[in-house]
Amino acid sequence: MSAATCPKKRYQKEKVLGEGTFGIVNKAKDTKTGQYVAIKKVRMGNSKDGVAIPALREIKILQDVRHENLINLLDVFGTSSNINLVFDYCIADLEQIIKDKTIALSTAEVKGALKMILCGVAKLHEHWVLHRDLKPSNILMDTKGVLKLTDFGLSKLFASPDRKYTNQVVTRWYRAPELLFGATQYGIGVDMWSVGCIFAELMLRQPYFPGDSDIDQLSKIYSALGTPTEEEWPGMAYLPAYVEFNPQPRPPMRKTFTAASDEALDLLHRFLLFDPCQRISAADALNHPYFKKSPLPCSPSQFLDKVKSGRLLSLDNEPPIVANDDDENDRAGKRRRYSSDLGKRRLEF
C-alpha cells in the first residue's frame, strides 16, 4: 500500500500535543498535502464500557455540521484498537491565550474572539446541537487566527424538547445554574451561560466564577450577580437539587468590569440571566449593538498578529516526541507528562 492509501503511512507523527479523556492527540504531517494536522487517537475499549461512544458522537456531529468556526474533521481511519480523527492543526487554545499576560487583548480583539465563538455556537444551535462543554481550552486558534470550537464529545442533539439529559456536563466554572441545581431538561441556555463566562474571562483575563465545588460555584455566581428571585427565575425552587441561599443584592457589574462599555455589560448581562429561557441566543447576540459600535471586531489575521506578539507562540520549539501506538507503558508515561491542571477542574462523570 502506498503512503497515499495507507493512513498510518500518510500521516507522519511529529510530537504529542496533549491528551484528553479519550486518548492522545498527535501533531503529524500529511505527506499527501504537506499540511500539518492533529490526530486524535481514541481508544476503543470493549463495547461494554462504551468508551468510543463520545468519539462516534463527535464524528457524526462533525460530519453533519461544518463551519469556519468549528473544527474541521479532515479524515477518519481505524486501527485494531483505535479510531483516529484527523483535524486541522491549531497553534493555540484560548485558555493559553487568556493566560499569557504578554498578549494585551484590545476591545476590538475581545470582540473579534467573541464574534468567532458566537458564529460557531450559532451554527451548532441552528443544527439542533448543544456543545455542552464550552470553555477556553475547547476553543482552538488555527494558523490563520480563526477560532474554532472543538471537543464535541459531549455534544448532543436537542431536537426533542422532552428529552432528559445528564446534568453532569460542562466543566464546573462554565456550568449554568440550572445544571448546578440538577436540571435534566435544558437547552441552548447552557451553552450561552458558558459563552458569558468566557466573554467575562476575556475581559478580566481570569475565570469569572472559579468555584471549587458545586456549592462554591453557586456562591461565587451569587456574589457576582446577586441571588435570583422567583420572579427573575420562575420555577427554580422545583429543580431536583435546588438549595436555598441567603438573599444577596446584585452588585453593579461595572465594579468588576471597570473598562467595559455599556454595550459590553448589557450583552454580558444577557448571557448571564438566571432564567435560561431569557438568556440571549447566539444569533441574537451577533446582532447586539456591542458588535456594531466602534471599535469593530478585529479580523482573524489581526487576532493572530496580536497572539504572535506575545510569548505563547515563541515557546513552541521543544524537540519532537513521537508517540508509539502500541506501547501501553509509554502511553501511560506520556499521559502523566502531558495531563494538565485542567484535569483538576474536570467533572467526574
Ligand SMILES: Nc1ncnc2c1ncn2[C@@H]1O[C@H](COP(=O)(O)OP(=O)(O)OP(=O)(O)O)[C@@H](O)[C@H]1O
Ligand atoms: N486540532 C488540534 N490542533 C492542535 N492541538 C490540538 C487539537 N486538538 C486537540 N489538541 C491538543 O490536544 C489536547 C487534548 O485534546 P482533546 O480534545 O483530546 O482533550 P481535552 O479537550 O484536553 O480534554 P477532554 O476531551 O478530556 O475534555 C488539547 O489540550 C490540545 O492541546
